[in-house]
Amino acid sequence: MVSEVRRAFNQMMAGQVGPFLRGHGFQDQKKGHFLRVVDGVGAASLWFQNSNYPGHAPYYINFGAGTQRWIAYSGGSVEAGLGQLSGRIDPPPELAFAPGADMWILRTPEAAAEHGAGVCRTFDEIVFPRLAAHLEYNAALEVAAGRGTPGQEPPRWRGVVNRMMYPQHLDNYFAWLRAGRAP
Secondary structure, rough: OOOOHHHHHHHHHHHHHHHHHHHHOOOOOOEEEEEEEEEOOOEEEEEEOOOOOOOOEEEEEEEHHHHHHHHHOOOOHHHHHHHHEEOOOOHHHHHOOOOOOOEEEEEEEHHHHHHHHHHHHHHHHHHHHHHHHHHHHHHHHHHHHHHHHOOOOOOOOOOOEEHHHHHHOOOHHHHHHHHHOOO
C-alpha cells in the first residue's frame, strides 16, 4: 500500500518536477530517471532513488554525466559514459532528512507543492550550473590532454566523483585522445 505522503511525492514528480526537467531538455527514461543529451557536449542523467522511513517519503537524487569524448571512449553508449562524473545531489537544509544529510525528504502531503518548488529551484540555482561547469572543465581538460598541456583548476562540488581527477586511471584515455580517436 502506498502511503499518502508517497502518493503526494509521486504526484509532485509527475506534475511538477518531471515537467520542469523536460523543460530543461531532459527526457524520461523510466520512472524517476531523466536523461539529457546535448550534441557536441555530452550527457547528464538524474535519477530519484526512493528510500523508506515510516510516514514520510525520503529519497536521494543521484546524477551521472559525461562529455561526448568520454562517451565515445566508453564504447559509444551514453549509459556507459555517464560515469565520468557521478554523485548525489545534497538537498538544501529545509528539504533534507537531517542537517548535512544527502537524503531528501517530503514529510507531509500538504508540503508537496512547496517541496517540488524547492527541488526545481535547487536544480536551477545549483545543480545545472555545477553540471555545466564540470562538463566544461572536463572538455577543456580533454583538449589539453590531447595536446599534452595542463588544464585549469577543477570546479569544486562536495561528494562528487570526477573521474578526470584521477590521472592514474586515465593513462589509456589520454593516449586515446592523443591518438586522435576522439570525435
